[in-house]
Amino acid sequence: MRKIVFPVVLAAGVLGAGVLVAAGNVATAAESPDISVANAKAHLDQLQSIATSNGGNRATGRPGYKASADYVKAKLDAAGYTTTLQSFSTSAGTSYNVIADWPHGDPNHVVMAGSHLDSVSSGPGINDNGSGSSGVLETALAYAASGQTPKNRLRFGFWGAEELGLLGSKYYVNNLPSAERDKIELYLNFDMIASPNAGYFVYDDNPAGNGARDDLVAYFSTKNVQTEYIDVQGRSDHAAFRSLGIPTAGTFSGAEGRKTSAQAAKWGGTAGAAFDPCYHRSCDTADNLDLTSLDRQIDAIGHMIWTYAQKEYGGSEPPAGDNLLQNPGFESGAASWTGDVGVITSNTSRPAHTGAYKAWLQGNGRSSTENLGQSVTLPAGAAAAALSLWIRIDTAETTSSRVYDTVKVQIVDGASVTTLATYSNLDRSTSYVRKTLDVTQYKGKLVTVRFVGQEDSSLQTSFVIDDVALTAG
Structure with a gap:
């Protein structure tokens, strides 16, 4: 997550256990999946190994970042995604976005999830933001293996140069033709989801986001996890999408801010301590993780992908042409069927x-x-x-x-x-x-x-x- 100094504003966003909030006309999907935390941790271990082998970090312009992008792309390629390695220039050198489309579903209605893949230069960036990247990656792989057929096109983005000013996500949206931007119905962002002194925050800076914010809160409430709304402003990659009027939502487990006593009573952990004491430091390693938070948060990612893959956005018309079926309205009884x-x-x-x-x-x-x-x-x-x-x-x-x-x-x-x-x-x-x-x-x-x-x-x-x-x- 990009370092920006501003007061963190919290608002109550807690629902009682078992309360479901309707998310527009979201179609009922298959039961929310249990995304494998063991598999997500394996991705994090791989990112740690990449950093260790490449100067202790995975920062933009350094070999550890390109190795991270290659690892993610190879996993998605093997699962059947159509992937693109999008390069762009930064002050630190060339960076890359990894964009992956599941080649099924209506391409006129795109549901997208993403996370930034780069670290700062001072450390390996395993919580920030290997955690979000591993969660989005494992959810994409789980969807590919599930046999689900989405109504909408699913797309996953892994952003470069977030730590230099959200450059990767800005480059992506600014280089999309306006007609392609208009097809993105929702962007979900996951940045730091395994902080060792974890909180459970849901983005509140785009409350009109097709009900996705409320759906995240409702999901956590069914798991007896209380949440708080947070306005993360321009601090992560959803900002580029939000600036174009694309609905956004996401989750966050906390960075350099300190956990209050009320939050410690609600979530456990240590009051008065930072949510992530290793934020932007060399100690942000594979040991700097709350795996319970990671497990809960990646299941929330899975819930959102499974649900919004089937959302009825409307306006989808079949291509013009003659009906190829015979007796399509059954008025001739069983003829042709x-x-x-x-x-x-x-x-x-x-x-x-x-x-x-x-x-x-x-x-x-x-x-x-x-x-x-x-x-x-x-x-x-x-x-x-x-x-x-x-x-x-x-x-x-x-x-x-x-x-x-x-x-x-x-x-x-x-x-x-x-x-x-x-x-x-x-x-x-x-x-x-x-x-x-x-x-x-x-x-x-x-x-x-x-x-x-x-x-x-x-x-x-x-x-x-x-x-x-x-x-x-």
């Missing part, structure tokens, strides 16, 4: 979106699986392709937190099956909602569009789908 008998119906107890017929999966109130599919070839010359559908979900399940019944939207490509989206009893809606899913990667292929409903043995959930379209243009 294969699957379980009775799924396509004109039963009036569940309305169609248009016309009389629709596909009604589940609603049986017993353990069962139903499916429906159609094979189609996507044109090879298309610039983009999308699958859209209208879906209405009603359920007798009363829980607001547990998935019992699901419908999966899948693409079958030979022997490979990809789940584009999963909707559940938690996504109940008494009216039809339009969903649009990117299928550009399948252009030139013969694939099967498939819907698979699965219900447990208890209460019913009805997934009613109508007016499906597969277009390419």
Whole structure:
């Protein structure tokens, strides 16, 4: 974290345990993941080893920084990310940003998380900010391994030259075309998240950030961790995004500021001592960490990524072109569709979106699986392709937190099956909602569009789908 002298302003931002704050119209995602603290610590140990082998630091313009950037990029490359090593000049020499895109999800709606990767020249920078970098890196790797299919494009940034004045993040946003900036819906920043005398601070300097600030507070409250809001002003890399009107949020475990007695009573640790006594010093090593804070904070990163990957931002339209599916509104009954008998119906107890017929999966109130599919070839010359559908979900399940019944939207490509989206009893809606899913990667292929409903043995959930379209243009 960049050194700036100003009074740290704290405001109460504490919710009782179990209180959830709605974050706009965030779609219910898969259960928040447990990001491996052991794996994150292994990344930190590697960064320590890099610093030890390169003059004791990982500062911009020094070989330890380039080795750190190469390490992060190699991990992301191996996981399947599309990565870029973006170079730029500074007074200390060349620096680099590592930018990684998960090559799935709507590229017009980007959810981004980042952290600065450089240290100061006086030490290895393991808490500041190896901790944030390791947390963001391990979350990106965990998402790649999870089998999740995001609605939105996920992007991760590892910034150079933050300690010289936030230069890397400023260079990145200033060199993005305005149309690309407009696609970034949210930027999440994580800078110093394992301070040895840790606090739990949530950025409060962009409270309009799509509910992300409140969602972070709510997440920690479900883990019985109280938080405080903090205005970190221009002290870290979110500032470059915030200056362009991009919603931002983030967490922080404290730097040179001293923990009060009230904070020590709330969080433990030592009152009157700095949150990080080794801030910007040579002792900021792999031994200068609170692994409990690291564990909690990286799980919060995972929660935000898993949740906002599925947020319905709206405005996503499939590309123009003829519908490649036959009988897309089911008005000719089961013609052109294969699957379980009775799924396509004109039963009036569940309305169609248009016309009389629709596909009604589940609603049986017993353990069962139903499916429906159609094979189609996507044109090879298309610039983009999308699958859209209208879906209405009603359920007798009363829980607001547990998935019992699901419908999966899948693409079958030979022997490979990809789940584009999963909707559940938690996504109940008494009216039809339009969903649009990117299928550009399948252009030139013969694939099967498939819907698979699965219900447990208890209460019913009805997934009613109508007016499906597969277009390419």
